[in-house]
Amino acid sequence: MRALAYRGPGVVELVDVADPIPRPGEVIVAVTAAGVCGTDHHLVAGELGVAEGTIPGHEIAGRVVALGAGVTGWAEGDEVVSYGQVVCGECAACRSGHENRCTRAVGIGMARPGGFADYVALAARGLVARPAGVDPAVAAIATDAIATPYHALRAIGALEAGETVAVIGAGGLGLHAVGLARLLGAARIVAVDPSAEARTRAEAAGADDAFDPSAHDQPARALRELTGGVDAAFEFVGRASSVELGLGALRPGGRLVVVGIGHDRPRLPPVVRFVGTELAVRGSFGSTRAEIAAVVDLVASGRLDTSRSVSRRVGLADAPAVLRAEPGPARTVIEPGRAATTTAGG
Numbered sequence: 001m002r003a004l005a006y007r008g009p010g011v012v013e014l015v016d017v018a019d020p021i022p023r024p025g026e027v028i029v030a031v032t033a034a035g036v037c038g039t040d041h042h043l044v045a046g047e048l049g050v051a052e053g054t055i056p057g058h059e060i061a062g063r064v065v066a067l068g069a070g071v072t073g074w075a076e077g078d079e080v081v082s083y084g085q086v087v088c089g090e091c092a093a094c095r096s097g098h099e100n101r102c103t104r105a106v107g108i109g110m111a112r113p114g115g116f117a118d119y120v121a122l123a124a125r126g127l128v129a130r131p132a133g134v135d136p137a138v139a140a141i142a143t144d145a146i147a148t149p150y151h152a153l154r155a156i157g158a159l160e161a162g163e164t165v166a167v168i169g170a171g172g173l174g175l176h177a178v179g180l181a182r183l184l185g186a187a188r189i190v191a192v193d194p195s196a197e198a199r200t201r202a203e204a205a206g207a208d209d210a211f212d213p214s215a216h217d218q219p220a221r222a223l224r225e226l227t228g229g230v231d232a233a234f235e236f237v238g239r240a241s242s243v244e245l246g247l248g249a250l251r252p253g254g255r256l257v258v259v260g261i262g263h264d265r266p267r268l269p270p271v272v273r274f275v276g277t278e279l280a281v282r283g284s285f286g287s288t289r290a291e292i293a294a295v296v297d298l299v300a301s302g303r304l305d306t307s308r309s310v311s312r313r314v315g316l317a318d319a320p321a322v323l324r325a326e327p328g329p330a331r332t333v334i335e336p337g338r339a340a341t342t343t344a345g346g
């Protein structure tokens with residue numbers, strides 16, 4: 001089969017490799033669509049230290065074409081999407097329904113081959129059915145770009161109707177956070193991003209205000225003045241400055257949920273303010289398989305607008321150039337069945 005292989009920092013190429021064979025509990029999926037995530041750009045840039053030969057891609061939609069031993073509940077021809085990691089199913093986190101915290105999780109497209117290929121072996125336990133009416137490209141990115149903010153807003157952020165929300169970082173995840181916050185009944189949504197293009201897209205996605213932090217000497221104060229203090233801030237960047245901005249924008253009793261990943265060490269406000277105003281900070285990582293099923297249902301029902309979720313579709317042959325390029329605001333989906341000519345579409 002064809003696959004994209006990581007060959008070292010900045011090097012990714014289209015190669016021929018042996019077709020995967022399903023181990024017990026696994027299925028083979030013919031990949032229909034695989035989303036290109038920010039993580040994949042970090043991987044190709046050499047920042048994640050994955051092994052040479054790694055096939056990236058963890059946002060996968062496809063059709064089951066073979067079953068390994070012991071697989072029940074799935075049949076050849078089933079249309080599916082997949083959880084982004086293979087979890088152990090046995091640890092305390094897995095047993096309590098928090099498999100996104102599994103301590104023995106194996107990342108698909110990182111520690112095991114991913115979906116930037118014609119076929120991929122996936123754990124049957126991680127599959128979710130794709131309803132016929134849902135575009136495979138949208139279903140693929142729903143597993144991460146939609147399910148991750150869904151988990152952050154609902155399970156971790158406990159967002160309630162009528163609240164004021166700041167979405168910091170209006171890239172792929174942040175844009176979907178805006179739409180989901182609206183769906184969950186947020187009264188006012190402020191999208192925060194230094195990119196004018198990102199702000200415009202956030203307003204199109206339903207944000208009430210778009211705030212440019214780079215236009216202010218004291219952005220946290222300006223954001224607090226604009227909003228009167230937000231009930232909940234969701235950070236999708238993973239930098240100290242944006243975490244501190246989120247904290248600084250909270251009203252008393254407000255909470256910050258950090259979704260962006262990085263190695264910065266943000267500072268808390270002075271203890272007297274942190275304690276005195278009862279602020280809360282939580283991390284939020286990925287989602288559960290059940291939450292993926294929930295967002296796929298939201299997409300299928302039409303309640304969540306995904307008409308702008310996919311901005312570019314490419315075949316496998318065109319994908320290496322996309323992966324080597326600087327990640328932009330465009331959300332690219334690789335469709336292995338697509339011919340080798342880059343086309344715009346949505």
Ligand SMILES: [Zn+2]
Nearest residue numbers: 037038039144
């Ligand atoms: Zn991802």
Ligand SMILES: [Zn+2]
Nearest residue numbers: 088091094102
């Ligand atoms: Zn586990």
